[in-house]
Amino acid sequence: MGLNEHSNGHSKSNRWMKLSIYMGAFISHFTAGIVNVALPGLSGTFQTDLATVQWITTAYLLVISLCLPLMGHWGDRLGHRTVHNLGYLLFTVASVLVAFAPHVTALIVCRVLQAVGAAMFQSTNMALLTVHLPKEQRGRALGVLSTAVALGAMTGPIAGGLITEWLTWRWLFVIHVPAAVLATFLAYRYIPGRQTTNKARSFDGVGALCFAAAIGFLIFGVSRGGQAGGWNSAQTWMPFIISGISLLVLLRWESRHPEPFLPVHLMRKPMLGVGLAVSLISFALANAVLVAAPFYLMTFARINHAALGYVMTAYPILLAVTGPLAGSLSDRCGPKRLIVSGLGAMGAGSLLMALFLDSLSLPGIIVVLALFGTGMGLIASPNNSLMMNLTPAAYSGAMGSIIALTRNVGMVLGAAVALGLLSGQTEEGLRHEADAFYTIFVLNLILSLAALAVFVLVALKSRRLAASGIDS
The missing domain is CATH 1.20.1250.20 (MFS general substrate transporter like domains)
Structure with a gap:
């Protein structure tokens, strides 16, 4: 041949x-x-x-x-x-x-x-x-x-x-x-069938148990937030407290274990840690908007369910176009600028909604959904590529699973927060739907700007360390 x-x-x-x-x-x-x-x-x-x-x-x-x-x-x-x-x-x-x-x-x-x-x-x-x-x-x-x-x-x-x-x-x-x-x-x-050969590692049962408790009680608490009693009830907050304690125990245990269940030692590379944070936050931002948008469109734009489906396609269409393109660009030009642009696009969409909540036209709403679809497309693949390239081959499966975990947890949290605010059961006791929508988009704006600032600062620090010959 x-x-x-x-x-x-x-x-x-x-x-x-x-x-x-x-x-x-x-x-x-x-x-x-x-x-x-x-x-x-x-x-x-x-x-x-x-x-x-x-x-x-x-x-x-x-x-x-x-x-x-x-x-x-x-x-x-x-x-x-x-x-x-x-x-x-x-x-x-x-x-x-x-x-x-x-x-x-x-x-x-x-x-x-x-x-x-x-x-x-x-x-x-x-x-x-x-x-x-x-x-x-x-x-x-x-x-x-x-x-x-x-x-x-x-x-x-x-x-x-x-x-x-x-x-x-x-x-x-x-x-x-x-x-x-x-x-x-x-x-x-x-x-x-070929596979990189990795040294067999012992199973960290304590770490696995602590992780299961941290994630399990977190998602259980989120699932209870929209039920009877809402976010103010002790039955809702108790799972979050148990989850937080389990997480602290997990981090302490894993930092001392020679072969930890979660490769927390990889977080010594700051770009990996901030990459995971960006993954979780970006999926939470997008899902909060995707959950809130249909309610917003029916309340303010007063469109029917058939038209609603067409308007909502702005998000997946732009994501489908931008995602592979961003992946190709990250191969040639590097991922960091694309991630920054993606967080900026999500922030811009949130700002538009917060500023023009009562007066945004239907085309304007489509633009906002398109900005979020574009932002997610610019973030997801370059960020995943960045993290996987920083991960040793022996831990590629573990890191891939953690990235998928941040995605799933981000989606659950984004949906839960949006639904909690729209149900009027939050701690602030929101009385009007407009207040709920405004709070959702302001929270999105704050989170996107915070993620953007932290990512840029860590990226600049990593560049300085690399220039000094120190592994970042």
């Missing part, structure tokens, strides 16, 4: 490998959002209260968040391909089982199995792209991956609404199965 033929064959295999990974990223987030709009109907179908059926969504998000670092750890030990592809198998089988669940308890159990599978391939997809692609292609690949995640999260609720209107509830859980089967086939066929 000639050199060109070999190169073309390798390039073709890489394309199929990337497609299989992108499909998994899309499907797992599509599945997370497709159920939300159907929860009231499922409550009637299973003749149970809404608080119970909400666990169909909450359990899925919670189990993914708990399992991500664990699966990243096993990916580094057993091989990213092994964990990733087994995750596809488990996810696909569990999806079929969910659709045939006889009662709500069985459905939630099957959703937990589905979430474990999703965590297996979410935690290893970035590592696979980083290991098997040349450095000059990683940024674009991670950009497409980020776009697939966002498009899955955006299209899930739309599909859920159509299925709820026209089909039975079982279609919510099987509509993606053909795509999952295809992704599984492509993954086993085209993801290379």
